[in-house]
Amino acid sequence: MEPLAVYLHWPFCKSKCPYCDFPSMGRCDEELYRRFEDYLLRDLKQSLEEIDHRHVIRSVFFGGGTPSLMTPQSIERILDFLFQNFSLQNNVEITLEANPATFDLEKMRNFRHAGVNRLSLGVQSFFDKNLRFLGRIYDGKQALEAAAVTSQIFDNFSFDFIYGHQSLKNLLQDLSMAVNFGCRHVSCYQLTFEEDTPFYRRLQSGDIKQMGESRAIKFHDAIGDFLESFGIFRYEVSNYSTMNYESRHNLTYWEYDDYLGVGPGAHSRISSDGNKKKEMIKISDPFLWEKALESNNTFSLVNTLTEKEKLTEALIMGLRLIKGIKKENLYSKISNIVVDSALSLERLLFLSKNGLITEKIFSKSILQLSEIGLKKMNSVVEMLCSNL
Ligand code: SF4
Structure with missing residues (x-):
């Protein structure tokens, strides 16, 4: 049986960014955070019934939302549970997504001690002007400090950037700073305008403009050329890395291997009975998911995929590579x-x-x-x- 990737979804951020349509809520409430940390572990325990006694884990990914709002102790509790109940592949990758405004050196050290061995930092930019435009909750100085702390504690880390609102020269300055921090993995996403976001409404009212196609291609090509000159190669539409620093967890999605999703709105794809593949989706509203934990029924959908659905998914994911x-x-x-x-x-x-x-x-x-x-x-x- 193939090894499994485990995704844990943390549904809260300190505040909601105006362009974001990810399943997350802006909440600044430590009491709520502590409660949901316990629920996440509980959901993980309940979800194990779905995975056919599979016992080797290849990667664990704390995503969100902003999972760096969790305490290192609760991350440790979840990882300890996994360590006690499964074998881990030798090179198991354990990633935590982090927002620069949510940690300091000590907290980051404690995440590392808890077992996290890869940090994915949502930098987006190192420049005040860009961060203000994107509605991020930190400034350039904090972004630089967070990047420095990350590079001090982790060997394997990734920085995310968003482009489409700044000049190319400015974006390359950001990337150059990432390279100077020793970053071996970079994700660059073009700013998109998703329905029901404040940015979409600003786009509709003509307040902001979307990047034109030829400009987007120019940026895309320039990003590839720039990073390649530092040995950081594009391996997926929006992801770049040096050799052996690709995201093992995300490769599971792109290569259409099995993964278990835990937490509100999380998706799973689990193979069983030979070639059958089960699709499972958790209830996405965090508070309804919380209630559903009581009755051990946190799925909003459990379905066996048809062969055509499987092929479509495998192509949609795999052709990105x-x-x-x-x-x-x-x-x-x-x-x-x-x-x-x-x-x-x-x-x-x-x-x-x-x-x-x-x-x-x-x-x-x-x-x-x-x-x-x-x-x-x-x-x-x-x-x-x-x-x-
Ligand atoms: S921090 Fe990330 S997940 Fe949270 S609202 Fe901003 S972009 Fe979305």
């Missing part, structure tokens, strides 16, 4: 008939003639998008999955 998807990996998880019908010679020749996939599918049986294909990923997936 620059290295592409090995056909044999699809065969190992999805009905061969469905895979062969999606990747028929006729479809592949069409995609190849239109410059959307590379020739690797013919020489090495690897389905890999070209640069153009990466920009039209949704259409490629739609085409491959139609009429199955």
Whole structure:
């Protein structure tokens, strides 16, 4: 049975950023935080019934929200429980997402002692002007201090940046500072305007503008070139790393392997009975999820995916990887008939003639998008999955 990735969702942030549509609530309430730390452990214990006695863990990821609002003690309690009940792979990756305004040197040290071995810091920028625009709750000085503390405590850490609102020169200054901190993994996301966010309303009213397509491509290419000159390569649409510092946890999603999601709104994909894959989603409202814990019924959906749904998911996730998807990996998880019908010679020749996939599918049986294909990923997936 393949090793499992475990995701724990912390649903609170100190305050809600105006562009964010992640499942999180802005709450500044220590009492509430302490209560939910206990609930998260309780949900983890209850969720184990769903995972078919699988006992090797490859990664643990505390995401959110802002899980660095949790205490190191509660992180330790959760990890201790996992350590006692499972075997961990030798190089198990344990990541904590952190907001620069939520820790100091001592707290970060305690996270490390609790067992966290990878820190993902949501820097977004080191410049006051950008942070103010994004509605972040810290300034450039705090971002720099948080980055310094992170790099002092961790060998394996990642910085997140958002672009689309500043000049290219300014973004490259941010990236250059990340490199100077010794950062070996960077995530760069283009600012998007999601419905029901204050930024979306500002966009609608004409107060702010969305980045045009050609400018977005220019930024994207410049980010890749800049980081590559420091040996940090793009391995996923928005993620860059030096060799062996890719996010092992996120690779689980992209490679369509199994993961257990714990906490409000968390998703799971668990294989069972040969090639069957179960999709499970937890109740997303934290307070309804809290109530549902009482009756040990925290799922809002449990469903066995069809072969076509599995293939669609595997393609949506896997084609984000620059290295592409090995056909044999699809065969190992999805009905061969469905895979062969999606990747028929006729479809592949069409995609190849239109410059959307590379020739690797013919020489090495690897389905890999070209640069153009990466920009039209949704259409490629739609085409491959139609009429199955
Ligand atoms: S800190 Fe992160 S998760 Fe929380 S509101 Fe801001 S962007 Fe969203």
